[in-house]
Amino acid sequence: MKILPGRQADSWKEATMLALQEAGAEGMSADIVDMFASFANDHKTSSEADKTIGTAIRNRYGNKASWRVERWFVPVPKLHYDGKDAPQLVIEVGVYLVAAAAVRRQQDSRLITLVGTVGKPETLSIPMVFLHAFLEKDLGRFAIVARDSVYTTWEVPGTKPVRLPSDFVSELSEMLKYQSVVAWLGEFGAQGRCVAPLVAGTLLGLAFQDASQPVPVSRQGFTTDDLVSALKSMAFRHGESEEMVNRAMPRLRADMTLEEAIRITLQTGKGGD
């Protein structure tokens, strides 16, 4: 918990700005923070915050210090795109505590502001196939396997079950009614702009998946899995194939076609032997 001198926040808006600054998420819009507000309204977080504040003040100003505090809980989401296996957008929501406190000791009193995370961050994993279906208003294709007053869980083939807060889904639906996914990601600030091309690309790939013409192997791109599968189809064992791919990795480039990658892997493998 970071202790700043003086009263740095007098309102929710100022507290939000301070939390975003502390989290290194400047540029995130207030709408995004509001979108995750339900994550901060947790009784457990509140009691934990009281303990944290008490501990921090006593550590700094001694056990005899007394204080009055005004506090705000600001949810700060962090985005990242995970393209391994089933691509997904991962949102890690941490709750930042901003507390403006008046601390009194025997000899003096002072105003301070405490900033820091409380509780464990919550992770939302949204598979791209799920997001695509969500945009197409076709969530019905996934079976709902669990629901309570806060969360709904869908079964998405090829991934773990997707568990999302119902409030978040409603908010997302409202936000994406009038803007694109890229624009929405843009509201997350720099981190959103960072993942936007990958998310947009995946969504476009899914959108055009059925309409695309088959591409010859000579022009197909490759992934590690594709390469291992291709080697296995040439009667190499699985472990052997993985070893050959790892050995060839320094010479492989992501923009190579599958054909080129196979050729280089085989050449490297032969050279190694």
Next chain:
Amino acid sequence: MEQQFTTEEIKDAAKTARVYCQGFTEDMFESLMEMERRIADSDYLEVIQGLLRLEEEKGISCTEALDACEKLLEQKAKLEKEVPDLEKRAGISVAQIKQANAEYEQVKKDVAKTRQELEQIGNDYVSSEKKLEAFNRKAEKEKQRIEKEVEDCYQQANVTKEAITTAGKVKAEVESHGFTLELVLDLSKEFAGHKNAKEKLSKGLKEHGSLNKYLDDLDDWGNKERARIMAEIAGLESQKKGLTNENLRLSNVLSQLQSDIAGEEELRRFYRRYAGFSGLLDKLTAWEHVYFMRCGNPVSMAAGVLDKKQGNPHFWTEKLPVSCPHCGYPITYFDTEIYQYLNWPAEEPFKLILGD
């Protein structure tokens, strides 16, 4: 995607897209970005809609739109030149149409008026035709009646057509001798009403010497005969008047007699009906007073409502009663109904007095 991606970002996006869609290229991504940018522009959408409309309505494809536009503009300019002339013609046409409409309305009114007149004439014609038919029928009947009358006249005159024809011939013959038919008829009247006029004429001439003397004698005889008949008539009328007076007197006598008979019959009927009670009346006459009373018992009164026979009893006494002789009830009333028949006040004691 309205945020601009860098070339590297586009490459990343396309590469990511190729995981699911092998044929996806950077060009496609850029095209999509361009399309999104354009779709965000409402003018662009309007242009697209316009082009689609052009293709649907005019069959002009997008590629030919510009040429078509030029042609249409030329056509528009040409048409605009024609507009003033057409407007002038339209004005004239409108005026003509208005005039034609006015004329048409006038003609319509005239036609309506003429139709009404024609209908009136038609009605008159039908009426006249009916009248004519009626008149013809009447004339026919009149003709038949006249013919019948003529026929009757013929029969009454005891002549036939042939006789009239002959009369015509006679007239011609008489006139040929210098006489008129009227003169001949006057001469014939002299002999009318006489049987065997010819013989009488010859006989009269023998007796009286001349026709005129014979006529004078006849006139005298006629006057005498007329005076005699008039005297006879006067006598008969006087006789008739006397008989009428006698008849009236006898009728009055008859009425008086019939009235007497009715009175006697009434008296007989009265006698037959009341003679048997004369003893009772004589007895009542002997009473100093007769009191017609009625019991005042309310029980009997109530019973009388349900059954008249069970009602309060009537009774006659010589003296005022102190109670009902029937049930002993102490209250009694005057029988006002009987006093009304007698036309006598109930408060005054009644004495029955019979006539002589």
